[in-house]
Amino acid sequence: MERKLRRLIMITVAITVIITASLCATVFYSVFRNQIRSELVINAKTIAAIYETTAQLDGLEEMSDELRVTLIQKDGTVVYDNTVNADTLENHLDREEVLEAVENGNGSSERVSENIGYTHFYYAMRLEDSNILRVSCKAGSVYSLMLRALPMIMLITAVVCIAAAMLSNNLMRHFVQVINDTLIKCSSGSEENVIKELLPVADSLIAQSRKNRENERIRREFTANVSHELKTPLTSISGYAELIETGLAKGEDAQKFAGTIHSEASRMLALIGDIIELSELETFRDEDVFERVDLYQICQQAESRLSLNAKNAGITMKLSGSSAYVMGDKTNLEELAYNLIDNAIRYNVKGGSINISSYIDGNKACLCVRDTGIGIPEQYQNRIFERFFRVDKSRSKQTGGTGLGLAIVKHIAVYHGANITIKSKEMKGTSITVTFPIAQQTEIN
Numbered sequence: 001m002e003r004k005l006r007r008l009i010m011i012t013v014a015i016t017v018i019i020t021a022s023l024c025a026t027v028f029y030s031v032f033r034n035q036i037r038s039e040l041v042i043n044a045k046t047i048a049a050i051y052e053t054t055a056q057l058d059g060l061e062e063m064s065d066e067l068r069v070t071l072i073q074k075d076g077t078v079v080y081d082n083t084v085n086a087d088t089l090e091n092h093l094d095r096e097e098v099l100e101a102v103e104n105g106n107g108s109s110e111r112v113s114e115n116i117g118y119t120h121f122y123y124a125m126r127l128e129d130s131n132i133l134r135v136s137c138k139a140g141s142v143y144s145l146m147l148r149a150l151p152m153i154m155l156i157t158a159v160v161c162i163a164a165a166m167l168s169n170n171l172m173r174h175f176v177q178v179i180n181d182t183l184i185k186c187s188s189g190s191e192e193n194v195i196k197e198l199l200p201v202a203d204s205l206i207a208q209s210r211k212n213r214e215n216e217r218i219r220r221e222f223t224a225n226v227s228h229e230l231k232t233p234l235t236s237i238s239g240y241a242e243l244i245e246t247g248l249a250k251g252e253d254a255q256k257f258a259g260t261i262h263s264e265a266s267r268m269l270a271l272i273g274d275i276i277e278l279s280e281l282e283t284f285r286d287e288d289v290f291e292r293v294d295l296y297q298i299c300q301q302a303e304s305r306l307s308l309n310a311k312n313a314g315i316t317m318k319l320s321g322s323s324a325y326v327m328g329d330k331t332n333l334e335e336l337a338y339n340l341i342d343n344a345i346r347y348n349v350k351g352g353s354i355n356i357s358s359y360i361d362g363n364k365a366c367l368c369v370r371d372t373g374i375g376i377p378e379q380y381q382n383r384i385f386e387r388f389f390r391v392d393k394s395r396s397k398q399t400g401g402t403g404l405g406l407a408i409v410k411h412i413a414v415y416h417g418a419n420i421t422i423k424s425k426e427m428k429g430t431s432i433t434v435t436f437p438i439a440q441q442t443e444i445n
Contacts, residue, residue: 009164009165009168010161010164010165010168013160013161013164014157014160014161017156017157017160017161018157021156021157032139033110033119033121033139036121036137036139037108037121037123039137040108040121040122040123040135040136040137041123043067043135044123044124044125044133044134044135045125047069047133047135048125048127048133051071051127051133052127052128052129066137067135067136067137068081068082068083068135068136068137069081069082069133069134069135070082070086070089070092070133070134070135070136071131071132071133071134072092072093072098072124072131072132072133072134073130073131073132074102074130074131074132075091075093076091076092076093076094076098077091077092078090078091078092079131092134095109095122095124095134096109096122097109097122097123097124097134098124098132098134100124101124101125101126101132101134102126102132105125105126106123106124106125106126107123107124108121108122108123108124109122110122118138118139119138119139120136120137120138121136121137121138121139122134122135122136123135123136233264233265233267233268234264234268236260236261236264237261237264237265240257240258240260240261241257241261243257244257244258275404289329290327290328290329291327291328291329291330292325292327292439293325293326293327293328293330293333294323294324294325294358295323295324295325295326295333295337295358295365295366295367295436296321296322296323296324296358297323298330298333298334298337298358298367299319299321299337299356299357299358299367300319301334301337302334302337302338302340302341302356303317303319303341303356305338306338306341306342306345309342309345310345310354313345313348313350314350314351314352315345315348315351315352315353315354316352316353316354317341317353317354317355317356318353318354318355318356319356319357320355320356320357321357321358321359322358322359322360323358324358324359324360324365324366324367324436324438325365325438325439326365326416326436326437326438326439327437327439328416328436329415329416332412332415332416333412333416335408335412336367336408336409336412336413336434337356337367337369339405339406339408339409340367340369340409340432340434341354341356341369342405343405343406344369344370344371344373344430345371347371347373347374347430348371348372348373348374349372349373349374352371352372352373352429353371353372354369354370354371354372355368355369355370355371356368356369356370357370360438361435363437363438364435364436364437364438365435365436365437365438365439366433366434366435366436367433367434367436368431368432368433368434369431369432370429370430370431370432371429371430371431372428372429373429373430374426374427375424375425375426375427375428375429375430376422376424376426376430377426378424381422381424384406384422385406385407385409385410385420386407387403387404387407388403388404388407389403409434413434416436417436417437418434418435418436418437419434419435420432420433420434420435421433421435
């Protein structure tokens with residue numbers, strides 16, 4: 001990270017120096033060009049004054065290295081030039097500066113030579129006898145100026161980059177130290193003498209660190225709980241299997257122990273199945289599998305699957321409500337309804353009842369499972385969706401619960417953007433409502 005920042009600083013400095021040098025050269029050339037134009041005007045006026053006094057331009061040949069003087073008749077015929085024989089020059093009426101002088105009294109122009117090494121500057125003025133006096137000179141173009149300045153620009157760039165590299169090392173060390181100090185202070189709960197601009201970054205990093213620690217704590221607890229949940233039935237299976245294997249359990253005892261082994265094995269399979277499903281819910285997120293789903297039909301299917309369980313437990317179930325469409329994963333939603341109803345059966349009382357309903361409430365689609373069971377103490381209501389949390393552990397194990405059913409419900413609800421509300425009183429029953437965003441008409445069609 002530090003290397004990337006240093007490299008970025010040096011590249012930025014180099015580009016800045018080159019751009020600045022180029023802009024400076026352009027500005028200097030613009031000033032230089034304006035100066036040349038001003039001098040041409042002064043020279044033209046001076047020579048014009050001499051010509052109008054003496055009616056001749058003799059003695060200007062020695063200026064040929066610096067200034068070219070040309071006298072042109074109003075029809076464009078060149079009658080005098082201090083650098084070449086005027087008779088060899090073509091008509092100059094088509095020159096831009098000459099045309100402007102004929103029409104307006106004076107004119108100027110500049111032309112770049114073919115090798116772009118020089119620029120020729122021209123100024124022409126109309127004299128009292130209608131002749132045109134033109135003066136010109138040549139100077140290095142902006143391109144040649146840039147080429148001549150290039151070695152110096154490169155040298156300055158190198159020096160500045162070296163200085164920037166040295167400065168960036170010090171800045172990076174200071175910057176890293178400031179960030180470390182900020183993180184240490186913020187993690188200890190103190191924001192004294194902390195750079196305010198770094199507080200959002202520090203808070204974000206600290207929040208992420210806390211989240212990572214919390215996830216690690218949950219992972220460790222989950223691993224420990226899984227180990228415990230598996231160890232208990234495995235111990236029971238191993239013990240009873242050993243009794244049968246050694247012949248100490250025979251006849252009815254062997255049959256009874258085999259039944260226990262089968263029950264514990266079934267519980268382990270259920271637990272492993274819930275763990276796998278929970279893992280898939282945590283890692284798999286693909287809304288492309290969402291489809292139009294009717295919560296009423298979901299409730300019907302879940303009620304049908306659990307009707308025998310309810311009958312064996314002496315519990316009556318009633319389905320009410322109407323169609324309520326949501327966009328979701330049908331398999332997940334079936335699992336959600338199944339777990340809610342299965343939980344209501346497990347923690348109900350003999351002769352109790354369960355009311356299952358789906359309905360629309362404004363722009364929300366709701367699925368509600370209400371039972372007349374043992375209820376949940378108020379202090380535990382915010383924890384029942386935690387993994388392996390059981391209000392009544394002995395009852396859960398007697399009914400074959402894995403302790404993961406409501407955790408799966410929570411993950412499915414979060415996956416679908418749904419909210420869960422719970423109302424419960426001890427020995428009076430529990431009502432759990434899952435509220436989904438209703439499927440829009442465009443999604444339904």
